[in-house]
Amino acid sequence: MSTNSAPTRPRVAIVGIHIESSTFSPQLAVADDFEIRRGSEILERYSWIEETWSQAICWCPIFHARALPGGVLVRETYEGWKTEILTGLRELGEIDGLFFDIHGAMSVVGLDDAEGDLITAIREVIGADPLVGASMDLHGNVSHELFTGCDLLTCYRMAPHEDALESRRRAMRTLALRVLSGAGKPHKALVHIPILLPGEMTSTRLEPARRLYGKIPWLEAQPGVIDAAFWIGFAWADQPRCTAAVVLTGDDARLIEKLASDWAQEIWDARHEFEFVAPVASMADCLTWASTAKRPTFISDTGDNPGAGGGNDTTCALAEMLTYELVMSGDLSAIVASLHDAASVARAVEAGAGGVADFTVGGVIDARDPGPQAITARVETIANDPLGGTTAVLRVLLRDGAETGLRVIVTERRKQYSDLASFTLLGLDPTATDIVVVKIGYLEPDLFEMQRDWTMALTPGGVDQDLKRLGHEKITRPMFPFDDFEDPALTVIMG
Structure with a gap:
């Protein structure tokens, strides 16, 4: 059988x-x-x-x-x-x-x-x-x-x-x-x-x-x-x-x-x-351009993109924004998304929603110039983000207590703001905001659909778009665009 x-x-x-x-x-x-x-x-x-x-x-x-x-x-x-x-x-x-x-x-x-x-x-x-x-x-x-x-x-x-x-x-x-x-x-x-x-x-x-x-x-x-x-x-x-x-x-x-x-x-x-997917400039020049750009205007803080490995806490973009008169006067609204800063999140939780406190934000993980930034801010929102952990929205205030147009998002863990849902969770509407600064390179689909004008800031950081500033030493040379050289022998390796 x-x-x-x-x-x-x-x-x-x-x-x-x-x-x-x-x-x-x-x-x-x-x-x-x-x-x-x-x-x-x-x-x-x-x-x-x-x-x-x-x-x-x-x-x-x-x-x-x-x-x-x-x-x-x-x-x-x-x-x-x-x-x-x-x-x-x-x-x-x-x-x-x-x-x-x-x-x-x-x-x-x-x-x-x-x-x-x-x-x-x-x-x-x-x-x-x-x-x-x-x-x-x-x-x-x-x-x-x-x-x-x-x-x-x-x-x-x-x-x-x-x-x-x-x-x-x-x-x-x-x-x-x-x-x-x-x-x-x-x-x-x-x-x-x-x-x-x-x-x-x-x-x-x-x-x-x-x-x-x-x-x-x-x-x-x-x-x-x-x-x-x-x-x-x-x-x-x-x-x-x-x-x-x-x-x-x-x-x-x-x-x-x-x-x-x-x-x-x-x-x-x-x-x-090959060329950049959007116009590029310094952060200061991006803000000058943004004053007359279509709304919402997006600026990519490219050098500190956590989606490529950046530390998510460099402050070049924030420091420039803190001196940008159109936002600090409240004539324009802006969001900086975001800074990985667990200490500032803890400070916001201590102050509570609606509370006002002094903060020193950013510049701890990646301390490249200009380093930590001192701000006074009202805590607008505290929320729990599945990826970013406890997250706070800080409305920056002037010395006399007047509100500026600037909101800064601080997160307990590293977080890339690449979709609308991440902003909505915090009660923010980027489509109704004049200028949105995101630590990202090319815009992911959600953001790309939202923007009406977009530029990329060549900011410093662990994923600096200006590769020659980084100082590669181990890559195989010659390498384009680091070197000028004749056409190489493009050898096929079979396996």
Whole structure:
């Protein structure tokens, strides 16, 4: 008598540490900055986990940590998480694949290639046979070690990253279908391109990034091509791996080698076309311009953007606003969003809503000039923000107690004000405000829809848009736009 048993589903592990780290930020990233998931709770990240193709896989989630972009991760925390991942993989035993759910620009104290270190250690445990797929931010970095350790590499195709979830789903689906097909490892082609630019110069809203990323559907339509990906790279880390890159994956080695070479050359040839997504100027000049701009007017305080790793408490923008007569007189209304300042939040809570107190705000985490700013303010609102923690809105007052037009948001934890809901929670309406200063680079979709005029201030900070002010020392040279040099040999590395 024979018995029929159901076929065993392929087993695919899931691990990852997801953070974008500025090595120019003085603030270290610590464990408390991360949302940590273990086991089955990791699957909550993937709304598509019940789709038919996904159900054909036995997903084996082990460990995932994700944080708002920040500084360099402390080594002890990284090593602890790395050990947990490796232990979990050893206990899991034989697997068919692994999904590496990362950002791609994590920095760890003492390491120049954190993701490369992690995937190399993972391979030592799981061996060479399992298929490894990775989903990354296009502002990640593709080192030789990461390329070697992964079989299927892909990244976002939009900046701002409106396709982040779509890209993660695509990566998981491509990995799953490849495992299920039994087709084995594909060929892959990598080209490093000596270009290092901030994301605000490479938005897919504008040329040339729009057409360079727009070529991906054509590339993937070629017979024998599985995936095509283009990484801008991460400009605010000083590491040899920081550079633009393309990776093509497929079953036709000669074809993907040629396509990767041609695409990389096209990107290099377009290097002089990249420009900022909005007009740029000093903060003082941005305020002069704002006096006659359309309302609401948005100004990006770009150098301290917590969404790219800034400390979220530099005071260049605030200091200029405190001397801006049109706002200080109350003729114009303005919001500064925001300053990470737990001490000022505690002071606001002590004063209570409606209370008046003296504050010294900002300039503690990142003490670049002009440093902490002294203000007298009325506490208008105290609220609990899911990301920012306890948050207060301070209405700045003149010495005689008269109200200015300036409101300053202070937060218990780092927080990027990138959507309308964050303002609404505090009873603020940016659409009815004359000038809104946000610590951000290019405007995320909500803010982009709200603004009627917008400029970017080239402010100092850990994610300074003026890269030459930062002082990179470890990046591979020559590098555009740091150096003037002849066309490089864009070498294709096959794997």
